[in-house]
Amino acid sequence: MRRIFPLLIIAILFMYQLQVLSQGIEATISPNSVSTKPGDREKFSLTVFNRGSSDIEVNGIRLRITSRELFGVPVAVYLGEYAFPFDKPELVKAGKQKVIERTIEIPLIPFAGSFDVEVVVETTGGNASTKMRVNLLYSWLSIAFLLITLLIAIGIIYVILKLSLRRVRRGKIYRISDLLGERDRYHKLLKELEGRKGKIGEKEYGELKEEYSSNIRRIQSELESMLPGLQDDLAKLEREIEDINGELRKLRARVEVKEVKRGEVEAEIRKMEKLLEGKRKRADEIRDLIRRIKGL
Structure with a gap:
């Protein structure tokens, strides 16, 4: 019990530190609205702001996709999460910002319509998120x-x-x-x-x-x-x-x-x-x- 208690205190402090750090991380994506097709490759600029006091590394992003409209019918359906890990972490120094260019292949979603996409930026200091709108045009898949x-x-x-x-x-x-x-x-x-x-x-x-x-x-x-x-x-x-x-x-x-x-x-x-x-x-x-x- 004496050994477990100090470990618990350290874990709580570590989680608190991560929370403090993540509160100092912001992200934006450009363009924040695109019209494309499943399987197409689109280039995005991800700007990460590190307002904390420690350097962080950006390890990848996750896309959480929810429909606004499917085949012309207004309907909200959560379609899942898609992970895009970076081959090499991107360093963002304390108090600085960094623009990260990435080309992403649009997931093979078998629908046409309008979608809200939450872009979750994963860093060593915690996660930050931003939003964008994607209009999927009709494709052979849809x-x-x-x-x-x-x-x-x-x-x-x-x-x-x-x-x-x-x-x-x-x-x-x-x-x-x-x-x-x-x-x-x-x-x-x-x-x-x-x-x-x-x-x-x-x-x-x-x-x-x-x-x-x-x-x-x-x-x-x-x-x-x-x-x-x-x-x-x-x-x-x-x-x-x-x-x-x-x-x-x-x-x-x-x-x-x-x-x-x-x-x-x-x-x-x-x-x-x-x-x-x-x-x-x-x-x-x-x-x-x-x-x-x-x-x-």
């Missing part, structure tokens, strides 16, 4: 990133729409199945009513028969309004089934003539057969609904 982003967004939208459409189609089939079940129930009730014609009053018989018949006509009318859509869905599925069958026949023919080995296309054949099976099941389901709607 255009490629934008296109990839758009393609991903379109893909996500397509998947969402496809899933939504599938749910809508399944919802329509469920609705038709419910209507058919309801129609069958009224037919059954009507048959039961006919079987008990003599056991209930004539008036009640007439009212119930009209109610059941009216519900059957209403349901049948709604079912028939859905029939053209079902027939269109069936025709589309049949075309898709025929196309997949054609592709399968072609693949199998290529295997037969030894253009390709079966092992090379077996996974693709299985995938197509699974897809074909699913479409055939959906087609059979729709055919059954159409037959039931028509009362066949």
